[in-house]
Amino acid sequence: MKIYFALFILFFGLGTASVFAAMSSPNFSIQSDDVSVAGSRSESSNFRAEDTLGELATGDSSSASYRLRSGYQSMQEVYLALSAPSDVTMTPTIPGVSGGSGNGSVFWTVTTDNLAGYSFYVRAGAAPALTKLGNPGVFFDDYTPGAAPDYAWQVDSTKAEFGFTPEGSDIVQKFRDNGSSCNTGTFDTPDACWYNFVASNPGELIAHSAGSNHPTGIATTVKVEAQSNSSHLQEAGTYQVTITVTALAN
Numbered sequence: 001m002k003i004y005f006a007l008f009i010l011f012f013g014l015g016t017a018s019v020f021a022a023m024s025s026p027n028f029s030i031q032s033d034d035v036s037v038a039g040s041r042s043e044s045s046n047f048r049a050e051d052t053l054g055e056l057a058t059g060d061s062s063s064a065s066y067r068l069r070s071g072y073q074s075m076q077e078v079y080l081a082l083s084a085p086s087d088v089t090m091t092p093t094i095p096g097v098s099g100g101s102g103n104g105s106v107f108w109t110v111t112t113d114n115l116a117g118y119s120f121y122v123r124a125g126a127a128p129a130l131t132k133l134g135n136p137g138v139f140f141d142d143y144t145p146g147a148a149p150d151y152a153w154q155v156d157s158t159k160a161e162f163g164f165t166p167e168g169s170d171i172v173q174k175f176r177d178n179g180s181s182c183n184t185g186t187f188d189t190p191d192a193c194w195y196n197f198v199a200s201n202p203g204e205l206i207a208h209s210a211g212s213n214h215p216t217g218i219a220t221t222v223k224v225e226a227q228s229n230s231s232h233l234q235e236a237g238t239y240q241v242t243i244t245v246t247a248l249a250n
Helices: none
Strands: 038-043 048-053 059-062 067-070 080-082 100-112 118-124 135-139 160-167 204-208 218-228 243-249
Touching (some): 100 118, 100 243, 204 218
Antiparallel strands (some): 038 048, 059 067, 118 204, 118 243, 160 218
16 A cells, blocks of 8 residues: 655735834834824724824835835834745555554745744545545544653554644644653754644644744644554555645744
C-alpha cells in the first residue's frame, strides 16, 4: 500500500493598524504624530470622525530602502507576509498488512512589522483530515491525544491515525513542554507534543508573538505523521490532506 501526503496551501492575512512608535518612554508610546493647526475627534451613535488641518508634504514616497506614507494617520498600515511552501510527500510508504508510519514536515515564515505581533493558525480541509484520494469515506482517524497534546506519539495497535506537532520559537504554550509533559514548561522538544488537526475556522492556534519580527520573520514548522498498526488493515491507495494556514496581525 502506498500512502502519499499532499499538502495544498491557502493563506491570507488580516491586519490591524499599527506602526513603529514615533515617541515613547517607560510610561507611554505614541505610534504616530503630526504637526497641524487644527483638528478634532467627533462622534455620535452612527459615526466617528477624526480630522486635521494644515499639514504639509503629505503623500507617498519610496526608494529601494524604504516606503513612507506621510500625513495624518497615513502610516496606519501593517506589513504581513506569509511564505508559500511546496506540497509534501510523507515517507516511507506504509505497508497495508504489516503496518508502519510515514512522516513529513513543512514550514511557513510569517513576517510582520506590527508592534502587537501576529497569530498563526492551521486547520484541515475536512474531518477526518487524511482521506483516500477519490474516496473520502476511507481515511485515517484523527490523532486522539489526552487533555493536552501527547508528549510522545502513540497510536493503539488496532488503529490508524494522523496528527501533527508544531516547532519554532513562537509556538504557543499548549505545544511547549517540560521534558516529559506538554502544555507546561518552556521547552520546544523536537518531535514532542502531538495533536490532531481541527476543521473549523480559523483553526488551531500554534504560534503567536507580541512584537514585530520585520524584516527577517519567524518560521514555524509543522511535522505530520500517519501510522497504521499491524492489527489494523488500512485500505491501499493514495491518501491526502488539505491544510489551510492563516496569519493574522494582532
